[in-house]
Amino acid sequence: MATKLASRSEHLYRRARELIPGGVNSPVRNYKPYPLFIDSAKDSRFRTVDAEEFLDYCMAYGALLDGHAQAEVGEAVQKTLARGWIYGQPTEMEVELASLIKNLAPSMEMTRLTNSGTEATMHSLRLARGFTGKQKILKFEGGYHGAHDSILVKAGFGASSIPNSEGISKDVAKDTLVSRFNDEELTTKIIEDHAHELAAVIVEPVMGNMGPILPEPGFLESLRKITEEEHVVLIFDEVITGFRIALGGAQEYFRIRPDMTVLGKILGGGFPIAAFGGRREIMEKLAPLGGVYQAGTYSGNPVSVAASLATLQSLKRRAGQVFPALARTGEQLRRGMSDLVESSRLNAQVNGIASMFQIFFTDHSVTDYDSAKTSDAGKFDKYFHALLTSRVFVPPSQFETCFLSTSHTDDDIQLTLEAIGSTLTHLSA
Ligand code: PMP
Numbered sequence: 001m002a003t004k005l006a007s008r009s010e011h012l013y014r015r016a017r018e019l020i021p022g023g024v025n026s027p028v029r030n031y032k033p034y035p036l037f038i039d040s041a042k043d044s045r046f047r048t049v050d051a052e053e054f055l056d057y058c059m060a061y062g063a064l065l066d067g068h069a070q071a072e073v074g075e076a077v078q079k080t081l082a083r084g085w086i087y088g089q090p091t092e093m094e095v096e097l098a099s100l101i102k103n104l105a106p107s108m109e110m111t112r113l114t115n116s117g118t119e120a121t122m123h124s125l126r127l128a129r130g131f132t133g134k135q136k137i138l139k140f141e142g143g144y145h146g147a148h149d150s151i152l153v154k155a156g157f158g159a160s161s162i163p164n165s166e167g168i169s170k171d172v173a174k175d176t177l178v179s180r181f182n183d184e185e186l187t188t189k190i191i192e193d194h195a196h197e198l199a200a201v202i203v204e205p206v207m208g209n210m211g212p213i214l215p216e217p218g219f220l221e222s223l224r225k226i227t228e229e230e231h232v233v234l235i236f237d238e239v240i241t242g243f244r245i246a247l248g249g250a251q252e253y254f255r256i257r258p259d260m261t262v263l264g265k266i267l268g269g270g271f272p273i274a275a276f277g278g279r280r281e282i283m284e285k286l287a288p289l290g291g292v293y294q295a296g297t298y299s300g301n302p303v304s305v306a307a308s309l310a311t312l313q314s315l316k317r318r319a320g321q322v323f324p325a326l327a328r329t330g331e332q333l334r335r336g337m338s339d340l341v342e343s344s345r346l347n348a349q350v351n352g353i354a355s356m357f358q359i360f361f362t363d364h365s366v367t368d369y370d371s372a373k374t375s376d377a378g379k380f381d382k383y384f385h386a387l388l389t390s391r392v393f394v395p396p397s398q399f400e401t402c403f404l405s406t407s408h409t410d411d412d413i414q415l416t417l418e419a420i421g422s423t424l425t426h427l428s429a
Contacts, residue, residue, distance in 0.1 A: 010034050085303050098111045109280040109283065115273065124276040136194055137176055137200045180370070183368065235260045263276075340417065349362060
């Protein structure tokens, strides 16, 4: 029997595994039998090193709202590069960017730039501790806020949490409390019980890291009310939702003003940059003004800042068209998917909002971590691989979110629904 020639992706993966743990620089990128290695990308598609084209709904895990290799961003970066790419000194562009962020999300009266969402959430939590003089923080089960110690914990619902990764100090995990998303009663009780020691509540206003899960009406409002009453800093982690569900993020969409906000992903139009910001009196606790230390050699580097300015200026200019169009296309895709689920007679749910969507293989409606976990991850894996065969790429996990971009055309959506339709028929057979 002739042996099948390995693809270039497979070949690269074998080499990568010897040199890079798991062959990838972020664990979510690994899937079986091996990840596709990418050669280039433009608009709604990427091209692999084996010269195969895929329609992309991962969009770099939500970093791209306008699709791959958007010209306006590329030009801004190239112009900046011609003038040097790092100074270790402030630039005018940083002032423009902080001002634009404040203009789009008025709760961010002051902003600090970082290089990743992980850094930004880590520093926002430290700042909340420094500002309140309290130690503990509260997160929601299934919420993801980056890969730093205090936030990688498992639930204990009001009791001490335990680390969710080896290598994390139990003492650090003890200071992180966990509640259930959309559970107003439990959350209020935990906040009231721990108000004297609780510095901050951090929440993804629309959950994006266990698939998209919407807040039930009143949930975010009650969170805002109780945190205000108990002098607890409310941090919206808008790394995914910022500039995605509305120009001003979830805080604009749901009309809630958090004390602090974390931005990332779309903020940089695909370049590494993130930000945390909020009320002036909190932000002024940061060094050099205050006693909370935070720093970064690459923070505010001109290349990322130029990409960010170009992205936000373009979105601001086009907002009246971009966000309604994405909402319409998202709705069309989700409705199409729900119809296909219904005719396949599979137990599955379609969740999402604006340009976020996911299918969950479960008969429960998915409103929190427990209901998300009832999904059949094995079935999702088959779905993922079947779509891959149809040259449609979605993030390779039941608990990620798929992202539309403005570069996805009506034909792309049609093609996607056909691929999903035949996949679901195959799965139900
Ligand atoms: N917060 C949220 C809501 C995220 O989705 C992510 C990344 N997926 C992060 C924080 C961490 O961002 P980064 O990967 O840039 O460190």
